[in-house]
Amino acid sequence: MESKDVEPNLYDRKCGSRQVLDRIGDRWSVLVVLTLAVAPKRYSELAQRIDGVSQKMLTQTLRGLERDGLVTRTVHATVPPRVDYALTDLGRSLLTLVAGLEAWATDHLAEVESARARYDNTRSPN
Amino acid sequence: MESKDVEPNLYDRKCGSRQVLDRIGDRWSVLVVLTLAVAPKRYSELAQRIDGVSQKMLTQTLRGLERDGLVTRTVHATVPPRVDYALTDLGRSLLTLVAGLEAWATDHLAEVESARARYDNTRSPN
Numbered sequence: 469m470e471s472k473d474v475e476p477n478l479y480d481r482k483c484g485s486r487q488v489l490d491r492i493g494d495r496w497s498v499l500v501v502l503t504l505a506v507a508p509k510r511y512s513e514l515a516q517r518i519d520g521v522s523q524k525m526l527t528q529t530l531r532g533l534e535r536d537g538l539v540t541r542t543v544h545a546t547v548p549p550r551v552d553y554a555l556t557d558l559g560r561s562l563l564t565l566v567a568g569l570e571a572w573a574t575d576h577l578a579e580v581e582s583a584r585a586r587y588d589n590t591r592s593p594n
Numbered sequence: 595m596e597s598k599d600v601e602p603n604l605y606d607r608k609c610g611s612r613q614v615l616d617r618i619g620d621r622w623s624v625l626v627v628l629t630l631a632v633a634p635k636r637y638s639e640l641a642q643r644i645d646g647v648s649q650k651m652l653t654q655t656l657r658g659l660e661r662d663g664l665v666t667r668t669v670h671a672t673v674p675p676r677v678d679y680a681l682t683d684l685g686r687s688l689l690t691l692v693a694g695l696e697a698w699a700t701d702h703l704a705e706v707e708s709a710r711a712r713y714d715n716t717r718s719p720n
Binding site for chain 1 (some may be wrong): 606607610695696705712713
């Protein structure tokens with residue numbers, strides 16, 4: 469469902485901005501965008517840097533980012549062919565935001581873990 | 595797995611910051627935090643404002659936000675009892691970030707939709 473005539477509105481269930489939010493808030497998208505911030509990378513370099521990502525998930529994430537215009541995939545005519553992933557200008561416009569997500573998640577991890585421990589203690593039986 | 599002795603690192607599969615990122619990048623969490631930005635709200639007010647959220651998903655999202663220390667749930671001793679949800683200081687520290695996500699998703703929706711159409715056209719058979 470496209471929204472040409474009305475302003476995009478995240479509160480509207482039919483607005484495509486919700487799918488955009490899903491993309492940019494996604495764990496693996498954030499990590500790929502951050503990893504590509506400095507320079508283009510090959511698939512194997514991304515897989516190595518992003519500890520624990522499965523091949524299936526990395527492939528799916530890269531395809532989604534490419535489809536949404538955030539990442540380009542370039543095949544170089546070398547032997548063997550080399551495939552590079554790079555941020556587009558649109559992808560680059562996300563950098564401040566995803567760096568902010570990373571910073572918040574790491575800066576506040578201890579607070580969140582304490583809150584969870586308190587919550588779980590309060591609610592556990594006995 | 596907690597990480598007390600090392601700096602939190604989003605690239606490490608064992609680091610809890612990944613779960614924190616999942617929370618703060620989640621579509622429904624973003625919408626709840628944004629909706630609570632101005633004032634505390636009742637469950638029914640949240641459900642009404644966030645078009646399309648199921649009862650199950652809203653309940654689960656609020657419980658997750660409460661557990662992570664981002665939202666408080668207060669039961670008022672009225673008849674019938676009134677239950678309010680409000681942001682904590684920690685939740686409030688997310689506001690700039692989630693407003694940034696909302697702004698990016700709505701400001702760039704048209705660009706993302708164009709990119710998708712191009713991608714799908716290039717790849718469709720025939």
